[in-house]
Amino acid sequence: MDAFEALADPTRREIVAMLAARERNAGDIAARFDMAGPSVSRHLKVLRESGLIAYRAEATSRIYRLNEQRLDEVQQWMQAQLDLCRERFDRLGAHLDRMKEKEEGDGKG
Amino acid sequence: MDAFEALADPTRREIVAMLAARERNAGDIAARFDMAGPSVSRHLKVLRESGLIAYRAEATSRIYRLNEQRLDEVQQWMQAQLDLCRERFDRLGAHLDRMKEKEEGDGKG
């Protein structure tokens, strides 16, 4: 999953956010950045190669759109880590609960 | 949010996944990789500075744990983009539904 690498750059994250709202052509995207056109074009290429975005040609312009599926893959990896993290936390909570109940059951306190 | 940059590296993602399951000391983490200890140590540093992990010292070892909060921030950014994406898709669906109803109401077809 090379998408993580693509998302490491703030310019590319902005592009992703722009395209999450709606599709846009390369020129509109480039216009939003204080950066030479070719530089933005390269960012688009990285995003394309990561599978996070795709485009269709329309006359002379290329209309970019987000590829939800790839974005979802990244999302799910993140979610999986969080789930593991929280599951562990829950187990700890349950464990402490059991300890507490046992203590109370022992007539201690 | 520098955490995205930290997550760009596959070794660091593996470390995150390891720590999502449970906390571990630096040596255990390093042992899992076919890489010199100092190299792993540097990855740990990057993760630390990104706020994704933290550690506590215990005797001579440093016990690392995931910082769920930072992970959650990344997760939420991802989720926000997906939500935007899907919301737009829903609007399109609703729009098409309205079109279809209108057509049927027109007695066309």
Add this chain to the structure above:
DNA sequence: CTGCTATATAGCAATTTAGCTAAATATCGC
């Protein structure tokens, strides 16, 4: 085919990164 617009690629310089080995730091047992 020519010129115009939209976009991408080539090639370059500066910066960053990931790996390595060697050395420093810190804790523990004596």
Add this chain to the structure above:
DNA sequence: GCGATATTTAGCTAAATTGCTATATAGCAG
């Protein structure tokens, strides 16, 4: 304090990345 263990920092090199400008490609208007 000394030696052993655990871990990090320093300093290096090779490779990758980012930005730039100049050039190439592709469709459209005439």
